[in-house]
Amino acid sequence: MVGFSRSAFSLSRWILLLLLLQLLNLPLQVIAMLESHPCAPGEYWFTDFCCKSCPAGMFVQKPCTVPHTQGLCEKCHPGTFTESDNGLDDCRRCSTCDKNQEMVTDCSATSDRKCQCQTHRFYYDPESPELCRQCTKCPQGIPVLQECNSTANTVCSQSASNHRDRRFLLLPSLSVLIFAIVVYYILRR
Numbered sequence: 675m676v677g678f679s680r681s682a683f684s685l686s687r688w689i690l691l692l693l694l695l696q697l698l699n700l701p702l703q704v705i706a707m708l709e710s711h712p713c714a715p716g717e718y719w720f721t722d723f724c725c726k727s728c729p730a731g732m733f734v735q736k737p738c739t740v741p742h743t744q745g746l747c748e749k750c751h752p753g754t755f756t757e758s759d760n761g762l763d764d765c766r767r768c769s770t771c772d773k774n775q776e777m778v779t780d781c782s783a784t785s786d787r788k789c790q791c792q793t794h795r796f797y798y799d800p801e802s803p804e805l806c807r808q809c810t811k812c813p814q815g816i817p818v819l820q821e822c823n824s825t826a827n828t829v830c831s832q833s834a835s836n837h838r839d840r841r842f843l844l845l846p847s848l849s850v851l852i853f854a855i856v857v858y859y860i861l862r863r
């Protein structure tokens with residue numbers, strides 16, 4: 675019994691000691707964290723010192739050899755771009771327009787290509803932004819309220835009332851069915 679309580683006591687003492695060590699370690703951890711990002715804004719970390727970034731539209735051809743200076747920057751190759759200051763060793767590849775999309779603005783050295791769904795044929799659906807959906811065609815004789823464009827589907831004037839009509843058609847046929855069932859049970863008795 676005595677031995678048990680003594681070991682319990684020493685266990686709590688160990689935990690306290692570990693917590694104390696952890697607390698002493700905290701400032702060192704903070705310093706290490708700060709030291710992993712020692713570069714000023716507009717600089718990037720290369721191997722063991724900071725270099726000045728290359729401007730948008732360019733990439734780092736050769737990193738600096740003297741800290742806080744700019745190495746060799748080179749203009750983005752055709753079909754690639756960088757939108758901001760960077761320490762990249764190559765520019766990013768321009769995205770391409772999907773087959774159901776048309777180009778809004780072409781790719782430049784400082785901006786990616788912008789695409790939109792082909793107007794009047796496809797529209798952008800926020801619920802599945804990765805693809806362009808085909809525009810709805812209003813049935814013959816139903817006027818178009820809102821033409822389809824790249825961001826919104828066609829709106830047909832009577833699509834809502836059509837929906838209600840179908841529900842009203844269902845009601846009489848349902849009552850006929852119930853009537854038939856009732857008649858069947860009455861005749862069987």
Ligand SMILES: *[C@@H]1O[C@H](CO)[C@@H](O)[C@H](O)[C@H]1NC(C)=O
Binds near residue numbers: 820
């Ligand atoms: C597409 O049409 C909707 C209305 O139907 C409108 O709010 C929207 O601004 C239009 N988008 C474009 C890109 O014209």
